[in-house]
Structure formats: structure tokens, C-alpha cells
Amino acid sequence: MVRKRRSAQDMDSQYGMLLDVFYQMLLKTLPTGGAGVQSEPCQLPFGALPWKAEVHLVLFVHRVVGLEQGIYILVRNFTHKEALQKVMRPEFVWEKPEGCPSNLPLYKLYQGDCRDLAARLSCHQVFPLVFLSCMILPIAR
16 A cells, blocks of 8 residues: 555645644654654654654645645754755745644745645646645655
């Protein structure tokens, strides 16, 4: 199942994702499962791996109720934050969203409608879905 491509099946352009659901979903991607501050991986499958998180999530948020549209980053290994800030655009704001759980290292980089950019970065594979989704996570190797 992990290697099969999964595409969205049914979306509309009227409803958004609730902020609490969005945060809970992101907490599940952390090696610690959101338990306390970032430390040693303890949530499966991360606790079974011999390395710490090396992949961070850049999200194009469109329709999350209570969260401004824009580009966000989830820093999955807190020791990488400073290095990421140095190599990314200097105009990125790196602000923690208001109401974001303290154990969720999510930062707003840019505020605004980024659906066209998300479609281009996804090689237009999901172009119609970009305008219907709550968020886009382009996958690159």
C-alpha cells in the first residue's frame, strides 16, 4: 500500500478543514507523535528507524478554517530549523501561527494565495485538485 499512488477521490470547493483536525494530522507526522518537545523518535514507525527525521513538510494551505492561506513549513527535526532558515528565502517570515500547539513546530513562511504555485510545483498533475483541496503537499525526490 505504501508504494501505490493514492489520489483524492472526492472534494468540493465549499468546505474547509477544521484547524484542530489539521494540527492533529500534522502532529502524527512527527517522530515523537507530538508528545512533549521534539526528542528521540518514539512513535511507530519512527521509533524503529535508526535515524532522526531528515524530511520536513512544506505545505500550501488553502482552506483550513482559522488559518491564513499561504506557505507553511513543519520542521520535523528541531536541530535543522536554523540551517533551513539560512538556505530558504530571506523574506520568509518564520512565524508560528496563532493558536498552534507548542509541541507542533509549524511556521508560516508566506501569507497569500499560492494555488497557482502549488500547481506548478506539482507539475500540473493535480491542477484541478489544487483549487478544491484544503492543502497541497508536493512530493519531490
